[in-house]
Amino acid sequence: MDHDKNLTEIRMMIARHRRWDRLFLITGIVTLMIAMLIFFALIMGMVIDGMPRLTLDFFTSFPSRRPGAAGILSAWVGTTLVMLVTAVAAVPLGVSAGVYLEEYAPKNLLTEIIEINVTNLAGVPSIIYGLLALGLFVYQLGLGQSILAAGLTLALLILPVVIVATREAIRSIPVSIREGAYAVGATKWQTVSDHILPYSSAGILTGIIIGLARAIGETAPIITIGALTFIAFLPTSPIQSEFPFLSFEWLMAPFTVMPIQMFNWVSRPEEAFQLNAAAAGLVLVVMTLAMNGLAIYLRYNLRKKIKW
Amino acid sequence: MVTNYFTQAAGSDNSTAPASKPVADKCVVKNLNFFYGELQALKSISMTVYEKQVTALIGPSGCGKSTFLRCFNRMHDLYSGNRYDGEIILHPDNENILSRAVDPIEVRMRIGMVFQKPNPFPKSIFENVAYGLRIRGINKRAILEEKVETALRNAALWGEAKDRLNDLAFNLSGGQQQRLCIARALATDPELLLFDEPTSALDPAATASIEELITDLKNKVTILIVTHNMQQAARVSDFTAYMYVGELIEFGVTDTIFIKPKHKQTEDYITGRFG
Numbered sequence: 156m157d158h159d160k161n162l163t164e165i166r167m168m169i170a171r172h173r174r175w176d177r178l179f180l181i182t183g184i185v186t187l188m189i190a191m192l193i194f195f196a197l198i199m200g201m202v203i204d205g206m207p208r209l210t211l212d213f214f215t216s217f218p219s220r221r222p223g224a225a226g227i228l229s230a231w232v233g234t235t236l237v238m239l240v241t242a243v244a245a246v247p248l249g250v251s252a253g254v255y256l257e258e259y260a261p262k263n264l265l266t267e268i269i270e271i272n273v274t275n276l277a278g279v280p281s282i283i284y285g286l287l288a289l290g291l292f293v294y295q296l297g298l299g300q301s302i303l304a305a306g307l308t309l310a311l312l313i314l315p316v317v318i319v320a321t322r323e324a325i326r327s328i329p330v331s332i333r334e335g336a337y338a339v340g341a342t343k344w345q346t347v348s349d350h351i352l353p354y355s356s357a358g359i360l361t362g363i364i365i366g367l368a369r370a371i372g373e374t375a376p377i378i379t380i381g382a383l384t385f386i387a388f389l390p391t392s393p394i395q396s397e398f399p400f401l402s403f404e405w406l407m408a409p410f411t412v413m414p415i416q417m418f419n420w421v422s423r424p425e426e427a428f429q430l431n432a433a434a435a436g437l438v439l440v441v442m443t444l445a446m447n448g449l450a451i452y453l454r455y456n457l458r459k460k461i462k463w
Numbered sequence: 464m465v466t467n468y469f470t471q472a473a474g475s476d477n478s479t480a481p482a483s484k485p486v487a488d489k490c491v492v493k494n495l496n497f498f499y500g501e502l503q504a505l506k507s508i509s510m511t512v513y514e515k516q517v518t519a520l521i522g523p524s525g526c527g528k529s530t531f532l533r534c535f536n537r538m539h540d541l542y543s544g545n546r547y548d549g550e551i552i553l554h555p556d557n558e559n560i561l562s563r564a565v566d567p568i569e570v571r572m573r574i575g576m577v578f579q580k581p582n583p584f585p586k587s588i589f590e591n592v593a594y595g596l597r598i599r600g601i602n603k604r605a606i607l608e609e610k611v612e613t614a615l616r617n618a619a620l621w622g623e624a625k626d627r628l629n630d631l632a633f634n635l636s637g638g639q640q641q642r643l644c645i646a647r648a649l650a651t652d653p654e655l656l657l658f659d660e661p662t663s664a665l666d667p668a669a670t671a672s673i674e675e676l677i678t679d680l681k682n683k684v685t686i687l688i689v690t691h692n693m694q695q696a697a698r699v700s701d702f703t704a705y706m707y708v709g710e711l712i713e714f715g716v717t718d719t720i721f722i723k724p725k726h727k728q729t730e731d732y733i734t735g736r737f738g
Contacts, residue, residue, distance in 0.1 A: 262543060331582040337541060339595035339647060340572035349594070354585060461585045462633045 163169050198440065205434030213434060217387040218416065222427030229386040229418035233302065234371060234442075236390065236405060237412055240306020241313065241370050246363055249314050250352075253321025253359075258347055275314035284312045285379025293380050300381040302390065303406040308376050313366030320362020324355035357457035366449035368443045374414040384419040386411045415438045477704035486513040488554050489655060489685040490535065495549035495561075497530060497539070504530045506709045507549070512655070512702075514554075515603070517677060519700035519717065521693060523732065527709040528689045532657050535687065536574045540590040574598070575648030576657040576686075580664045583632035583647075588624050588715065590640075591632045591643055595651040610650055611727035617683065618646035619676050638669025645676065649684070656680070658688035674699050693733055696720050705729045 216226025256273075260266040286314060288308035299302040328351060336346040352359075390408030411419075413435060420432035490512040497505035504527050506530065512518050520528040530539075532707060539545040550559045553573070560570045583591050592611045601607060611628070615621040620642040624635075632643055641661060648656055658677070663668040677699045692698050695715060696703050704714040705724075713729045715719060724730045 200717060329582070331578055331580055332584060334538065335578065335582040335584065335644070335647075336594075338536060338538070338571055338576040338578075339598065339651065340568055341594075341598050342568055345598050349598075424650070460631060 158184040166358060173316040176182060179291070197350075201433045201437045201440065204430050205351050208430050208434035209437065212429075218385055218419070219387075222423075222425055222431055225420075225431055227413065227416055227438065229389060230435065231438070232389055232410050232412045233382075233410035234384070235311060236302050236368055236414045237305045237377075238371060238412065240303060242363070242367060244307055245317050245366065248310070249317025249363075249366075250321050251324065252314075254347055254351065256318070256323050257325040258343065258351060260432065265421075273315050273318050280375075281312055281373050283377040283379055284308055284401075285376030287311070288376060291379050299407065300383070302410045303405045304380055305377055305410065305412070306380060307372040308380055309373060312376060312433035313370050314374060316366035316369065317362050320365070321359050323353070324362070325356025327350055329353050337369075338369045354461060357454045357461075360457070361450045361454045364446050364453075368446040368450075371443060371446070372414055372439060373419055377412055377415060378418075383409050383411055384415055393430060413442075452459050465738050470711050474505060485547060485685075486516055488512075488688075489514040489627055490554070491550075491552040493550040493552065495531075495534065496550065497527075497534060497548070497549070498546040499530075500544040503557045504709050505534070506613065508706075508711045510714045511612060512685060512687055514685050515681055515683075516701040517681050517699055518688045518702040518704065519696035520687070521691070521696050521732075522706035522712075524691065525708070526706040528706050529659055529705065532687060532689045535655065535657055536571045536576050537561070538576070540567045556561055572651065573653060574655045574657060576652035576653065577641070577644050577648055577661050577668060579660045580725060581637060583635070583640050583643050583646050585631065585633065587629045588632050588635070588643060589628040592646045592650050599651065611646075614646040614650035615643075617680065619672065619679075620646055636669070638665050638672055641665060641669065641673055643675075644677065645680075649680075651706055655685045655687060657688065658690075660689050663691065670695075693721075694737075705732060707732075 175274075180251060213226045214231065215228055217222060217228050218230075219225040240342065252273075256266065256270060285308060288304060288311065291309055292298045292304040293300060298307075332354070333346060336350050341349065386409065390405035391402050392411065393403070393405055417432050417435045420428040421437065423429075481510045488511050492508055492510050492512075494507055495508040496503060509529060513697065520531060522528050534538055534547060535551060539547070544614065547561045551561050552558065553560050558565065562575075584594065586594075589607075589611055592614050593607045596607055596610055601610075603730060612621060612625075615624055620639060621641060624643070627634075632640060641664075645656075645661075661677075663675050674695060677688065680686060681701075688696075688700065700717045702715065703720040704722065705712045705726075705728075707728060713724060713726050715725075721728065721733060724733060
C-alpha cells in the first residue's frame, strides 16, 4: 500500500519534471521555425524577382544604363579576384599565427594579450577595417583603389576567424598524439608539419571557407577604400598568351564586387534595376551557400579518417 | 637510505635475482628531485635500472611513478615550469640525460616510450611504425619495409598486420593498437623502453598478450614499466620499486619485494591493505 503510494508520487514528480522538457522543446522548435521562415521568405523573394533575369547574358554583360542589358560580369570577376587575394594573404598568415599561438608561444602575459586581442578583433565592425585600409593600403602604401588593396582589407577582416579556427582545430588534437610524436624524437616543427597540421586540416579549411564566405558579402570596407560602382571593363587577365604567361597587372586594377553592384542597383529608382539587384543577390547567396556546403563536405570527408 | 636496498638487490650473492648472469647498469638515478612549478613531485630518488631487465614502478595513484618515468625521456621539457634536479646517468656513455647540455630530442631518440592509452597516429599501420625512422632521415622504401617488418614481428603484430599494412591504425583493436605503439617505439632500436601503465586501457586478453610481449622483449631492450597492477609487476618484472608521495620507499628484486618487503608500508600496499 505504502509502496504503491510512493511509486505514484515518483511518477507524478517525473511527469512534472517532464513538462519542462516539453516546454523547452516547443519553444526551441517555434524559434527555429521563425528563423527558417524568414530566411526562406527572403530567398523566395529574391528567386521570384531575380530568376527571370538569370540568363547567361546576365553573367557575361557589363553594367549598363539600360536595366535589361545590364549584367554582373565585372562584379563577379572582381569578387573572384578579390577573394583570391584575400585567401592568399589570410590563409598563410592566419594559419601560421594560429600554430604559433597554440604550439610555440610561451604562456605569458604578452601571449595572453595577443590572444584576447585576436578574439576581440573578430567582433570589430567591418567599416573600421575599411578606414584602416584606406589610410594604410590606399594612401600610405600607395596601392590605390585596387583589387590588391581590397583583397588585403578583407584578409585583415577574416584573419581573426582563420586564427581562431586554426587554434580550435589544433586544440582538438589530443595531447597523447602530440606526445607520441615527441616520444619518438620528433622536433617541434616535425610534430607540427607531420601531425598537427594534417590532423587539424579539416577544421582549418572550414574556418578559411567560413571566413571567405563572410568576406564575399562585405560591402562597407570595400566602399570605404573607394571601389567603383560602375565598371565596364575587366582587369588584365592574369594568364597571358606570351612569356612569362603570368601578369600581375590585375592586382592594381580598379574593380567592383557583387555586393557593391547590388547596392548600386538597389539605389536606382527604376523598378527594373531592382530585379537586377535581386538576381545579383541570388547569385551572391548561392555562392555563399555553396562555400558553406563545401566546408561541410570537406569537414565530413577529412574527419572520416580521424577518430580520437 | 634507499641506496642500501638497491645495493642489496643487485649485489648480494644470495639475492633471488631471476637472472643468474651478472646484470649491468643501464641508468643510474642519483638524488633526483622534480618540480611542477613550486610543487615538488619527486623527492631525492636514487636507484638503478639494470640492463636487459624489466624494472617495475608501483605505488598508489599520485605517488609520482609516472612523473618519474617521464623524466627518463625528458617529456617534462614539453611543458613550461617544470624543473629537474639531480642526475639520471645513462650507460655506457656515462652521460647525465637530465643535463641542460643534452638535447631532449637526442634523449627521446635513444629512449622509447609506450603510453597509457594506445596513441597511434591517424595514419596507416606502416606509416605509424615507420615514423620514427622517417624523422631520422630514413626514406628508402626497402630499408623502411625491412625495419617495419622486424619491429612488427618483435611486437608480435606481424601475423595480424602483414596483409593490411596500408589500413588505418584506428581499424586495429585496442590491444593491437598498443602493440603497434610498441612496434613504433621498437622500430628505432631504443636502448631503454618506457611503459606508462600500458595495459590500463585494455581488456584482460589484450593485457596478457602485452605482458607476454614485455617478457619476450627484455632480451633485446631494457624496460622500465609503471603499473598500478601489482600482479602485473610480479608477473613481468625482475626488479620492483615501490613509491609513495614522491619518495622511493623500497627498491629491490621483485621476488624479495613481494615475498619479504623490508618496509611495513610496502607490505601493506602489496597485500592490498591500502592504496
